[in-house]
Structure formats: structure tokens, C-alpha cells
Amino acid sequence: MEQLIEIISKEVKGAFNNAGYDEKYGNVTLSNRPDLCEFQCNGAMAAAKEYKKAPIMIAEDVLKGLDNSQMFESVDAIKPGFLNFKISNKFLGEYVDKMHSDNRFGLDKTKNPLTIMIDYGGPNVAKPLHVGHLRSAVIGESVKRISKYIGHNVIGDVHLGDWGLQMGLIITELKLRKPELCYFDENYDGEYPSEAPFTISELEEIYPTASGKSKEDEEYKEAALEATKELQAGRRGYRALLNHILTISVGDLKKNYEKLNVSFDLWKGESDAQEYIPDMVKLLKDKGLAYESEGALVVDVKEETDKKEVPPCMILKSDGASLYTTTDLATLVWRVKDYNPDRIIYVVDNRQEMHFIQVFRCAKKAGIVRDDVSLEFLGFGTMNGPNGKPFKTRDGGVMRLEFLLDEINNKMYNKILENDNMNEDEAKSVASTVSLAAVKYGDLSNQASKDYIFDVEKFTSSEGNTGPYILYTIVRIKSILNKYKADNSIDDLHIMEPDSDCTKKLMLELVKFQNSIITAYEESAPSKICGFIYELCDKFNHFYHETKILSCEDDVKKKGYISLLLLTNDILETCIDLLGFNAPERM
Numbered sequence: 001m002e003q004l005i006e007i008i009s010k011e012v013k014g015a016f017n018n019a020g021y022d023e024k025y026g027n028v029t030l031s032n033r034p035d036l037c038e039f040q041c042n043g044a045m046a047a048a049k050e051y052k053k054a055p056i057m058i059a060e061d062v063l064k065g066l067d068n069s070q071m072f073e074s075v076d077a078i079k080p081g082f083l084n085f086k087i088s089n090k091f092l093g094e095y096v097d098k099m100h101s102d103n104r105f106g107l108d109k110t111k112n113p114l115t116i117m118i119d120y121g122g123p124n125v126a127k128p129l130h131v132g133h134l135r136s137a138v139i140g141e142s143v144k145r146i147s148k149y150i151g152h153n154v155i156g157d158v159h160l161g162d163w164g165l166q167m168g169l170i171i172t173e174l175k176l177r178k179p180e181l182c183y184f185d186e187n188y189d190g191e192y193p194s195e196a197p198f199t200i201s202e203l204e205e206i207y208p209t210a211s212g213k214s215k216e217d218e219e220y221k222e223a224a225l226e227a228t229k230e231l232q233a234g235r236r237g238y239r240a241l242l243n244h245i246l247t248i249s250v251g252d253l254k255k256n257y258e259k260l261n262v263s264f265d266l267w268k269g270e271s272d273a274q275e276y277i278p279d280m281v282k283l284l285k286d287k288g289l290a291y292e293s294e295g296a297l298v299v300d301v302k303e304e305t306d307k308k309e310v311p312p313c314m315i316l317k318s319d320g321a322s323l324y325t326t327t328d329l330a331t332l333v334w335r336v337k338d339y340n341p342d343r344i345i346y347v348v349d350n351r352q353e354m355h356f357i358q359v360f361r362c363a364k365k366a367g368i369v370r371d372d373v374s375l376e377f378l379g380f381g382t383m384n385g386p387n388g389k390p391f392k393t394r395d396g397g398v399m400r401l402e403f404l405l406d407e408i409n410n411k412m413y414n415k416i417l418e419n420d421n422m423n424e425d426e427a428k429s430v431a432s433t434v435s436l437a438a439v440k441y442g443d444l445s446n447q448a449s450k451d452y453i454f455d456v457e458k459f460t461s462s463e464g465n466t467g468p469y470i471l472y473t474i475v476r477i478k479s480i481l482n483k484y485k486a487d488n489s490i491d492d493l494h495i496m497e498p499d500s501d502c503t504k505k506l507m508l509e510l511v512k513f514q515n516s517i518i519t520a521y522e523e524s525a526p527s528k529i530c531g532f533i534y535e536l537c538d539k540f541n542h543f544y545h546e547t548k549i550l551s552c553e554d555d556v557k558k559k560g561y562i563s564l565l566l567l568t569n570d571i572l573e574t575c576i577d578l579l580g581f582n583a584p585e586r587m
């Protein structure tokens with residue numbers, strides 16, 4: 001379905017054309033003076049140069065041609081040459097009704113579906129999720145849902161960190177505790193047990209213990225480094241342990257992501273890239289790109305136009321070990337081979353930007369990725385605590401995500417118990433739905449690249465630009481609809497032309513749906529959807545306060561309002577689903 005603003009633009013372009021001017025001047029935009037008009041066209045000012053005529057004369061010529069248009073309630077030519085439009089109620093009502101009868105509210109699927117991979121989440125196996133991982137999960141999930149809704153073929157990959165020192169640390173600690181296990185016996189050539197020699201809670205304790213020890217004990221650290229190297233070189237027993245760690249950890253991670261309403265199509269990790277490293281290194285050498293520098297193997301990736309220094313991309317360390325860059329390059333090998341994506345979007349902390357500049361350039365230079373594949377770094381800023389500094393626990397450690405979510409959940413639970421007579425079970429379930437919305441909206445309503453403060457008070461408030469405010473509005477609409485549905489059918493209802501200023505304003509907001517989603521997709525910016533639904537809720541609440549809906553005596557009018565509520569509700573629920581949360585039935 002064509003967007004309303006495109007239809008209007010067409011009409012105005014036609015009028016420019018009929019009046020003897022190039023139609024390119026007829027582009028219509030939303031008004032930046034909503035007190036004067038709803039839409040405007042500034043083309044006469046630009047046309048004045050070409051036609052050497054006063055802009056107001058051009059605007060008046062065009063205006064004459066629009067006199068009979070059914071689309072507008074009024075068109076004014078205002079000095080120096082603006083064309084100001086108010087759309088006709090009938091035309092607007094009919095358009096919004098068409099949106100209502102379309103199950104995508106007028107947003108057609110793309111005619112040109114791409115394969116898009118999204119690399120997000122990025123948790124590190126065996127380490128608990130910390131607050132830094134929240135943003136990647138929340139933003140990535142939303143970008144994934146938006147891209148799917150547009151009609152693209154989207155693949156989300158969690159890209160586990162499962163190949164680093166943390167593995168060596170766990171192995172070292174385990175060996176110390178249970179040296180008798182067959183995994184440590186180099187002469188063992190039987191099958192390894194299918195059961196892991198630890199549970200998730202042991203694993204969660206082993207890693208921090210080992211990490212703490214390695215900071216104090218040089219020998220211990222050496223052992224962990226050695227174990228990491230042996231694991232990476234393929235030592236059988238260690239590989240078997242890695243698999244145990246992965247199985248247990250992934251099971252736990254899945255549960256945690258589920259709570260966040262985040263899910264991945266692929267659970268690949270750094271370790272899955274390892275088998276591609278030797279051939280890739282050979283390719284880099286054969287192409288004459290990789291050379292030795294101080295013992296290490298590197299590829300130059302700097303470009304003349306660089307404003308900051310881009311150091312060479314390190315492929316192998318002097319001891320032959322691979323690095324984070326190596327893994328990301330090799331990951332691109334299988335991504336291209338198995339999925340042939342048109343775009344790959346990496347949702348990662350801003351602080352890793354240089355790493356990705358190097359990886360992207362190296363991949364293109366070597367032809368690991370075709371030139372027309374778009375490799376995109378969607379960097380996000382830091383989530384800070386109330387003091388404006390990165391989140392820390394009281395003793396200065398990294399804050400576990402769980403604790404943060406519990407805090408906001410408890411806050412929400414108490415609020416909900418306070419002002420309603422819900423039973424405890426329902427209050428719990430509602431609190432978890434609303435607190436997830438609070439967290440996600442609090443994050444997504446900011447431009448991703450900016451730092452923001454995780455402000456529990458603000459995020460859980462039901463007033464202002466917050467998740468709970470959006471949910472309250474949805475719940476309000478649903479409750480009216482439920483009352484109506486109790487005695488009436490909602491099939492075959494039609495939206496009528498607006499009969500008041502606030503109804504018209506609500507409709508003029510609804511018609512921004514298509515463009516908001518498209519912009520959010522094009523800019524990988526869920527914040528555009530937040531901005532849209534915040535305004536929409538605002539316009540709805542205005543309408544709600546000014547209008548008798550269920551008590552309206554005119555049945556035709558009442559039906560029109562109800563269908564307007566249905567559309568508003570459907571659009572809001574679609575949008576929050578794209579943001580990755582949902583609304584309770586009541587709150």
C-alpha cells in the first residue's frame with residue numbers, strides 16, 4: 001500500500017506539472033508548523049530559481065490546480081512560497097480504514113529480500129552474562145525482528161566466546177580438583193563419558209575461582225595458558241571437556257535469553273571457525289597480503305583517507321596462536337560458504353570498533369567476502385549506573401545481568417501490588433512482563449551508539465517516555481475493547497472520518513507507521529519505533545480523555561471508534577513485538 005505522504009506528493013506533483021513546472025518540485029513533507037497545517041511543500045522556493053519567477057506566484061499557480069482536489073480540506077499559498085495543506089477528513093478516514101483492513105497496516109513486504117546475518121549476544125561461555133551483554137542482546141534482537149518484518153531472510157547468530165583463556169582456566173582448575181579424570185590422561189584412548197564432570201553451578205564457581213587464582217599465581221596462569229594452547233591445538237581430552245562446558249553453558253544461556261525474549265537461529269561460536277583458519281591463512285599468504293612483522297603474521301589494512309591510525313590486522317601471534325581477529329575472519333569464511341549473506345550486522349560494544357574495521361578491511365582485501373556484501377558494525381555505547389559510571393557491583397566487580405534484572409523486577413512487583421488487587425501469582429507474571437519492557441524500552445529508546453544511564457526509577461515509571469507508559473496505554477485500549485467485545489462482535493467494523501481534532505491527530509499519527517518501520521530498518525535504529533509509539537500513545541491518550549467511547553450514543557460512531565482502537569492496538573502491539581517485548585492483559 002502506498003504511504004499517505006506518497007499519495008499526497010503524487011497529487012501535488014501532478015499539480016506542479018499541470019501548471020507547467022517540473023514535478024520534482026512537488027515533494028510533500030510533514031509540516032514543521034503543525035499549528036498552521038499538517039503537510040507542506042517547499043518546492044516553489046526551489047522552482048523560483050529555474051523559472052525566474054517569484055515563489056509565491058508559482059505556489060499560487062499550483063494552488064489553482066488543486067482547487068478541486070478531494071484530498072485536501074484546505075491548501076494555502078503562504079509567502080514567500082510555501083504550500084500548506086490540511087488533509088480532508090474523508091480522505092484520511094478512508095486511508096486509515098484501508099490500513100485497518102490490511103494485516104500489515106499498509107506496509108508491504110520488500111520486493112527485494114536480502115539474506116541478512118546478525119551477530120549479536122556474544123556471551124562468553126562459562127562466564128555469567130553481565131550487564132554489557134544486555135545491550136547486544138536487546139538491540140540485536142530488535143534489529144533482527146524489524147528486518148524480518150520488512151520481509152528479509154534473517155539469521156541471528158549468537159557467536160559464543162568459547163575459544164579463549166577462560167577455557168584453559170577451567171581446565172586447569174578442574175585438573176587440580178579431579179586429576180584422576182580420564183580427560184587429563186594423555187594415554188587414554190577410549191571414549192569419554194557423555195555426562196559432564198561438573199554442573200552449571202560448579203562451572204559458575206570454577207571460572208571466577210580460576211580467574212582469581214591466575215591473577216595472583218604466575219605458575220597457575222602459565223598452566224592455564226598452556227591448557228588453552230593445547231586445547232586449541234586439538235588435544236582430545238580437552239576438546240571433550242570443551243564440549244561438556246559448551247553443552248552445559250549453552251543450556252543455561254538459552255534459559256537466560258529466553259527470559260529476555262531473545263532467541264537465536266544459530267548457536268555457533270568462535271570454536272566453529274577454527275577449522276577454517278589454516279586455509280584462510282594460506283589464502284592471505286598466497287595473495288601476498290600477509291607478511292611477518294616482529295615474528296607475527298600481519299596484513300596491512302590502513303587506507304590513505306584514514307583520520308586515525310589503523311594498525312595492521314594481526315593474523316597469527318609469534319607463537320602461531322590465533323587471535324580474536326583470526327577467529328572473526330575465519331567465521332566470515334563459513335558464513336559466506338553456508339549462507340551467502342548480502343549483509344552482516346555486528347551488534348557489539350563501541351569499544352570494539354577498531355577490531356571490526358580491521359576485520360572488515362582484511363576480509364574484503366582478501367576476497368573472503370565479496371565487495372558487494374555489506375559488513376556493518378552497529379556499535380553501542382556503555383550502559384552506566386546511576387552515578388554515570390559503568391555498572392559495578394558494590395565490591396567493584398562486573399554486575400551480573402541477573403541481579404540487575406531482579407532489581408527492576410522487584411521494584412515493578414511492589415508497584416503492581418501497591419495499586420491493584422491482583423493476586424500474587426498474577427502480579428509476579430505481570431511484573432516480569434512489565435519489567436522486561438521497562439529494561440528494553442529504556443535501552444532501545446536511546447540511539448544505540450550513545451551511552452545511557454540505567455535509571456531504575458525512571459525506567460519503571462508509568463509516566464513519560466517509558467516502557468510501562470506504553471504498556472499502560474495498550475492495556476487501557478485492550479480493556480475498552482474487552483468490554484465492547486463482551487456484548488458485540490468486532491468483525492466488519494470500519495474506521496470513520498475523524499469527527500474531532502484529537503481523532504484526526506490520532507489518525508495522522510497512525511499513518512506514520514509504515515515510514516517509522518522502514519526508517520528503523522534502514523538505519524538499524526529501533527529508537528525510531530520507540531519515538532513513533534511514544535507519540536502514538538500520547539495522541540491516543542488525548543483522544544481517550546476527550547472522547548466518550550463506550551458511552552457514545554451514536555452506534556455508528558461508536559463502531560468507528562472501536563475500529564480505530566483496534567487499529568491503534570494492533571499497531572502498538574506489532575511495534576512492541578518488533579522491540580522484543582509484549583503487553584500483559586492488565587496491570
Ligand code: ARG
Binds near residue numbers: 346348
Ligand atoms: N564475546 C565478545 C565479547 O564478550 C563479543 C563477540 C562479538 N562478535 C564478534 N563476532 N566478535 O566481547
